[in-house]
Amino acid sequence: MADVRFHQVRKTFGKVTAVDDVDLDVADGEFVVLLGPSGCGKTTLLRCLAGLETVDSGTIHIGNRDATDLPPRRRRISMVFQSYAVFPHMKVRDNIAFGLRMQKESSQVTKERVESVAGLLGITDLLDRYPAQISGGQRQRVAVARAIAIRSDVLLMDEPLSNLDALLRMQMRAELKALLQELGTTTIYVTHDQTEALSMGDRIAVMNRGHIVQVDTPLAVYDNPTEKFVGDFVGTPPMNFLGARVESNGSGPTVKVGGGGFALDHADGLTDRDLLLGIRAEAIAVSTEPGEGLIRAGVVVVEPLGSHNLITARAGEDLLKISAGNHFFPEPGSDIWLRLRPSHIRWLDRETGKVIPVAAGATA
Amino acid sequence: MSIRRRKQLSKVALYTLAVILALWTLFPIYLITLGAFSTENAIYSYPLQLWPHHVTTSTLSFFVNSAGVIPSLERSVWVLLITLTLSLGVGLPAGYALARFKFPGANFLRLGVVGTRAFPIVILAIPLAATFIRWGIDDSVLGVSIAHTALALPFAILTTASIFSGISVELEEAAMTLGCSRLSAFARVILPLALPGLAASAIFVVVLSWNEVFAASTLTVLHRTLPAQVVAVLDQALLPYRFAGGFFLLAPPLIMIFVIRRFLFGMWGQVVK
Numbered sequence: 001m002a003d004v005r006f007h008q009v010r011k012t013f014g015k016v017t018a019v020d021d022v023d024l025d026v027a028d029g030e031f032v033v034l035l036g037p038s039g040c041g042k043t044t045l046l047r048c049l050a051g052l053e054t055v056d057s058g059t060i061h062i063g064n065r066d067a068t069d070l071p072p073r074r075r076r077i078s079m080v081f082q083s084y085a086v087f088p089h090m091k092v093r094d095n096i097a098f099g100l101r102m103q104k105e106s107s108q109v110t111k112e113r114v115e116s117v118a119g120l121l122g123i124t125d126l127l128d129r130y131p132a133q134i135s136g137g138q139r140q141r142v143a144v145a146r147a148i149a150i151r152s153d154v155l156l157m158d159e160p161l162s163n164l165d166a167l168l169r170m171q172m173r174a175e176l177k178a179l180l181q182e183l184g185t186t187t188i189y190v191t192h193d194q195t196e197a198l199s200m201g202d203r204i205a206v207m208n209r210g211h212i213v214q215v216d217t218p219l220a221v222y223d224n225p226t227e228k229f230v231g232d233f234v235g236t237p238p239m240n241f242l243g244a245r246v247e248s249n250g251s252g253p254t255v256k257v258g259g260g261g262f263a264l265d266h267a268d269g270l271t272d273r274d275l276l277l278g279i280r281a282e283a284i285a286v287s288t289e290p291g292e293g294l295i296r297a298g299v300v301v302v303e304p305l306g307s308h309n310l311i312t313a314r315a316g317e318d319l320l321k322i323s324a325g326n327h328f329f330p331e332p333g334s335d336i337w338l339r340l341r342p343s344h345i346r347w348l349d350r351e352t353g354k355v356i357p358v359a360a361g362a363t364a
Numbered sequence: 365m366s367i368r369r370r371k372q373l374s375k376v377a378l379y380t381l382a383v384i385l386a387l388w389t390l391f392p393i394y395l396i397t398l399g400a401f402s403t404e405n406a407i408y409s410y411p412l413q414l415w416p417h418h419v420t421t422s423t424l425s426f427f428v429n430s431a432g433v434i435p436s437l438e439r440s441v442w443v444l445l446i447t448l449t450l451s452l453g454v455g456l457p458a459g460y461a462l463a464r465f466k467f468p469g470a471n472f473l474r475l476g477v478v479g480t481r482a483f484p485i486v487i488l489a490i491p492l493a494a495t496f497i498r499w500g501i502d503d504s505v506l507g508v509s510i511a512h513t514a515l516a517l518p519f520a521i522l523t524t525a526s527i528f529s530g531i532s533v534e535l536e537e538a539a540m541t542l543g544c545s546r547l548s549a550f551a552r553v554i555l556p557l558a559l560p561g562l563a564a565s566a567i568f569v570v571v572l573s574w575n576e577v578f579a580a581s582t583l584t585v586l587h588r589t590l591p592a593q594v595v596a597v598l599d600q601a602l603l604p605y606r607f608a609g610g611f612f613l614l615a616p617p618l619i620m621i622f623v624i625r626r627f628l629f630g631m632w633g634q635v636v637k
Binding site for chain 2: 050051052071072073077078079081082083085087088089098099102103146150156
């Protein structure tokens with residue numbers, strides 16, 4: 001058990017800066033997901049922690065030890081690789097026992113530990129098989145069993161589920177989360193799959209171009225993205241962003257977006273600048289009749305998804321995704337009227353894409 | 365012509381070609397073996413008997429007991445062992461480095477390694493002999509071994525490099541996160557997986573050294589290796605001597621290939637990736 005602290009960690013490959021002065025603290029026993037698109041530096045950051053890459057500058061602490069210059073074997077970490085990296089020339093049993101034997105555990109302890117983690121992962125029947133004789137999903141379990149068998153301080157996972165098919169991935173996601181909750185090991189988990197990040201992590205660190213752009217609980221990342229990139233990347237569908245302006249005249253501030261406008265209670269710091277209005281698909285109420293404070297939009301397409309219908313509509317220049325009831329089927333080409341729930345609106349600067357902090361309840 | 369018929373025809377053509385190629389290789393081997401195990405009379409008889417009536421080792425023992433054969437055989441074995449040790453001893457780490465690390469000059473090295481083959485041994489042999497005389501290793505086992513290593517090394521480096529790059533780096537990294545140093549990760553995980561491939565490049569080195577004539581003939585005078593010895597006396601040699609000598613040059617590489625071939629396919633099957 002240990003906490004992990006990255007301080008100003010930087011890693012470059014030639015002219016490319018993969019990890020750009022990253023700070024991140026992970027508490028003891030916490031499950032943190034590094035989330036980002038491919039090439040954002042998340043895997044590099046994880047490999048720096050594992051000791052598989054040497055950092056250019058900055059420090060990495062594991063527990064109270066400075067691990068920056070330690071080789072992987074002295075860091076008390078274990079890792080699950082994207083390709084599983086199960087040793088093909090060893091039986092499953094010997095794969096799981098590998099780390100224990102390297103630690104010179106007694107054969108009695110090794111045997112017991114192998115059996116117990118194999119039981120946890122449900123692969124007891126496979127212990128005497130070679131990796132070539134088992135399926136991809138089973139190999140994945142072997143990789144996890146091998147990593148947890150050595151009871152490391154920190155468990156690192158590099159896209160462990162990305163090579164599984166969709167159904168198995170969903171099943172394994174829940175199973176892995178339950179297992180890690182039970183073990184309580186500090187875990188750092190890399191993925192590009194935002195659903196995985198939302199569903200598994202205690203906290204999510206969203207990365208983009210070598211920077212961590214937001215570290216928050218899954219819900220906070222989803223509801224309150226700190227920049228447009230996060231809103232675009234997290235959530236299915238991504239957050240809607242509408243070009244907007246706030247104008248203040250005699251009757252109080254009003255928002256102008258393509259398709260209409262509505263009144264605001266407060267507009268501190270919002271007036272007279274180019275804004276982006278961010279809102280989630282499910283925070284938009286749809287009506288077929290015009291009304292006060294509603295925005296007109298033209299229906300482009302309706303996609304029934306079973307639990308709800310996803311409507312794509314055009315308001316002025318902007319395309320929106322709206323989550324509506326599963327019995328609501330407006331004609332494509334017809335007009336619908338939208339109410340953007342004020343408490344769910346986020347304001348961003350159109351130029352920088354960064355969120356504009358607004359005091360709680362500032363919107364009507 | 366229907367597609368099916370065309371397929372059948374191309375199959376027939378393919379197999380015909382395969383049979384011709386096989387005969388092309390096997391028939392001379394058969395003739396040499398036949399001669400080596402026949403009596404002197406049978407070898408000289410006309411028409412040639414394609415099936416041996418009396419299998420005998422008298423021709424072989426005549427060859428083995430001829431002057432200079434046993435010592436040259438011993439020297440050949442020594443040259444082979446030294447060449448193998450040097451080629452793999454240098455080639456294996458070099459191949460590993462090319463496969464795993466990016467270092468300045470890696471591409472130049474790769475090119476340079478191939479480039480050495482641009483100078484045929486025919487051209488190199490004379491200056492090499494002169495240099496060896498200066499170093500005092502002319503007409504010696506060591507000299508021939510060095511020449512053979514120069515011939516075998518490029519191949520050893522490039523094949524081991526491709527073998528190592530065929531084995532996932534993540535396997536090595538997984539071993540390192542599980543408590544291995546780079547060296548022990550290599551020994552415990554990479555080496556066992558690379559073994560079939562390494563055996564294949566070892567076979568090549570063995571065959572090359574065992575059969576190499578030109579460098580061996582140029583660099584030795586009194587202390588000849590077996591091929592050099594056979595070639596040196598070929599003009600004056602009797603037919604039985606030639607057959608037996610040919611057989612001695614032919615048999616060991618063939619046996620090696622057959623033995624290791626089974627080992628190659630049997631080991632991890634096709635699991636390595």
